[in-house]
Amino acid sequence: MTNTATEESDIDVLIVTENENDNLTGKIWSLTKRVNSRIEPYLIDKDRFINNKDSLLIDLVKRTGIEIT
Numbered sequence: 001m002t003n004t005a006t007e008e009s010d011i012d013v014l015i016v017t018e019n020e021n022d023n024l025t026g027k028i029w030s031l032t033k034r035v036n037s038r039i040e041p042y043l044i045d046k047d048r049f050i051n052n053k054d055s056l057l058i059d060l061v062k063r064t065g066i067e068i069t
Helices: 022-035 046-050 056-064
Strands: 011-017 039-045
Touching (some): 011 022, 011 046, 011 056, 022 039, 039 046
Parallel strands (some): 011 039
């Protein structure tokens, strides 16, 4: 987790929802693969995002991410 992009980098997208849902996660993966296979979606619930204690990705997003609402 260096926050350094190269030509080969994937595109991490963290999606924060009210509730984690495996069905929604599958639909999002399917959609992103049709748009661009480099997009890597991560779906988490709002509580986990707010109270994160162990995810380097969540820490990086909180420090450097761009919020889209």
